[in-house]
Amino acid sequence: MRPRNRPPAKYLSSLGYTRCVRRVVSPVQILPMRPATRRWGRIVLLAIVITAVAPCSSAQPQELTKPGDSMSGERRRVRFRVEIDAPHHYETLLRERLSLMRWQSSEELTMPLLRRLVQEACASTQEALATDGYFSATVRATIDEAADQAIVRLQIEPGPRTTVESVQLDFQGAGLADDEGKERIEAVRNGWSLRKGDPFLDSRWVEAKRGALARLGRGRYAAAKLVESEARIVPEKSAAHLRLRLDSGPIFHAGGVNVSGLKRYSPAVVENFNPHGYGEPYDAIKMELYQRRLLETGYFSAVHFAVEPDIAKAAAAPLNIAVIEAPTQNLDTGILYTTDLGAGLKVDYGHVNVLERALRFRSVLDLNEKEQSLKVSLDAPPRPGGVWSTYSAGLERSDVQGLISRAAMIEYAHNWGLEHVPSRLFVSGHIEERSIAGFGREDAHAVFVGYRKTYRTTDELLTPREGLIGTMEVGVGIPALSSRKFARARGILNWLVPLGERNDFFMRAELGVVLAEARTGVPSTFLFRTGGDQTVRGYAFESIGVPLGDATVGGRYLAVASAEYTHWVTDTLGAAVFVDVGDAFDEPKAIDLALGVGIGMRYKSPIGPVRADVAFGERTGKVRIHFSVGYSF
Structure with a gap:
């Protein structure tokens, strides 16, 4: 019985399907067919069609x-x-x-x-x-x-619907002896979408096989294929028994890069971001980050990667990259709302080919109830090794928890890495005027030299279940050019642990310190406050800090920790319970951790994990609603 919407044999072959058959064991069996018996196979299939029409x-x-x-x-x-x-x-x-x-x-x-x-x-x-x-x-x-x-x-x-009774996934090839291959095999098992008890739909069966093959292949095993696929249907029991065998093939190593679709830009714009050295085994996460970085430059509206799957070239397989260039200028506007900042308006203008030299200009006007800012930046095209320079300036006004701040900044940064928040070495200048309710006015300025390192080791890019994500930043305010001599360090670490197929555990820790004789004279951007959607839930945005007059201002120390358990009801929708603790304080002995506990909903979206939470703040005795997207860096 062959559904009409099954992909044609040519398409299945292109995916690596070498034998794929659905068997109905009553009243007639369809057995896997060898190429030499295809004619007899057609006769058997014809008999099945006649049998299917007979009840009609x-x-x-x-x-x-x-x-x-x-x-x-x-x-x-x-x-x-x-x-x-x-x-x-x-x-x-x-x-x-x-x-x-x-x-x-x-x-x-x-x-x-x-x-x-x-x-x-x-x-x-x-x-x-x-x-x-x-x-x-x-x-x-x-x-x-x-x-x-x-x-x-x-x-x-219709009668009873057939459900999946058993699933058997078998593997062969070099992936069985390779550490990353073993991780991918486990990812295929954990990510298998057609599970026991699920309705057996032909479309879901095809999609499950396609997804398993994609998870196993992903560059490193470009020649991965399905060598056997069987769905054995038992109509009288309304049961489907699924069996799959996948071959990873050999490990593929990086060769050259072939770029197609370029009109305005040099191939170096694409090639310079390549994270793989010649002869290095392809890495799935690096390739996804590489692809996303190319899209984030704004040069391209679409980027497609394909490792040459020829086994004979596995030692140095070319990476074929097809791109579609985006318009050079772009204007985005939007009305936004967040539980931290309230309603707002955002206007984002970009030009990615200034002076026809691939220079990227961007200006962002962001107006909301608590913060108003204008930022402009100019990024140079990438140089060999995936490094680039950024020149930026900005104006900002904020009114949060009784602290009104007016600030200006300029910055130069040397960037590298493929993360959304890249690693960087930078120097910046800051001037700030702040009014503190019930206290008075303070002024501060600084020239700051800093270093930031982003770290990631996860199983997936957008919706990871296992691994570490974090950043570390250190820097100093130059004494002769700053109103207060200080040094600053801050680190954030997100730890993800899978607990079976449908349960996840997540921990987050953030620590910060400003080494200075006092907080006065240090610009607010370098001090610490906490509370809100992605820090300590159950409290208002940046409401945890140092009390001063009628306001809450930044302190020299920060300590925040979160623990969260999520049960996934479906593949994309889950329910969570969590506990957060944290404080921002000015003296080590003054630490007083605020506690927040709550429940929430989780959704795996194309832009990252979406969270909607209801949290109780123990210090205030109030319940708050929080909404956030992605992970905090």
Whole structure:
């Protein structure tokens, strides 16, 4: 029984499918076919189609066959209408899809043709139901010719839906002896989407196989293929037994880069970001980061990677990169709302080919209830090794927890790395004027030299379940050029641990310190406050800090920790419980950790994990709602 929406054999072959068959063990078995027996295989398939159509026989067979009718009666023109007795969803679908329905308005229809159309409709219905998991469905058809207009009655009884009873995943190839290969095999097992108890749908079966092959391949095993695929259906038990064997093939190592689709830019714009050295084994996370970095430059609207899958070239396999260049100028506007900052307006303008030298200019105007800022930047094109320079300046005003700050900054940064927040060495100048409710005014300025390192080791890029993500930043305010001599260090670490197939544990820690004789004279951007969507939930944005007058200002020390457990109800939707603690303080002995506990919803979206939380703040005794996307760096 072959559903009509199954991808053609040529397409399956291009995915590495060398043997793929769905077996119905009652009443007839379809066994895996060798190439030499394809002709006999077609005969067996024809027998199955006839068997599938057999239940479509009429409750009044003579009305479909009518062997005694005269030739003149057979050739007379007939009109008919169709009545369908089926579950509403299938009735609607059949009325839209069956070719029989389109003949109802024909004036050239004869009875023999109508009977053939009814038989075809039965076969199509049976096939569609099997594709949707109903392998023991009954389809009956009758033709009532008593009235002036014939009535075709289709009665559909889907029966019980077939569900997955067992899944067997087997592997072979170099991946079995390779550490990363073993991790990928485990990822295939954990990420298998058609699990025991799920309805067996042909579309989900095809998608599950495609997903397993993609997880195993992903560059390093470019020649990975499906060597065996079987869905054994037992209609009388409404059960499907699935078996898959995948071959990883050899490990592929980096060769050259072939770029196509460029019109305005040099190939070096693409090649200089390549994280793989010649002969180095391809790494899936590096390739995903590489692809995302190319998109984030703004040069391209689409980027497609494909490692040359020729096994003979595995020692130095070329990476073929196809790009579509984006418009050189872009303007984005949006009305936003966050639980931390309230309602806001954002205007983002970019030009990615200034002076036709691949220089990237960007200006962002961000206005919300608590912060208003204008930032401009100019990025140079990447140099060999994936490094680039950024020149930026900005103005900002904020009014948060009784502290009104007006600040200006300029900065030069030397960047490298593929993360969304790249590693960098930078020097910046800052001037700030701040008004503190109930206290007065303070001024501060600094020239700061800093270093930031971003770190990642995870199993996935956008929705990781295992690994570490973090950043570390250190720097000093130059004494002769700053209102206060100080040094600063800050680190954030996110730790993800899978607990079985549908349970995850997440921990986050953040520590910060400013080494200075006092906090006065240090610009607010280098001091610490906490509380809000991605820090200590249950508290308002940056409401945890040093009390001063009627305001809460930044302190010289920061300590925050979070622990969260998530149970995934579906592959993309989960429920979470969490506990957060943290404080920002000015003296080590003044630490007083604020506690927040709560529950939330998690959603794996294309832009990263989405969180909606309800949290109780123990210090304030209040409940707050929080919404956030992604991980904090």
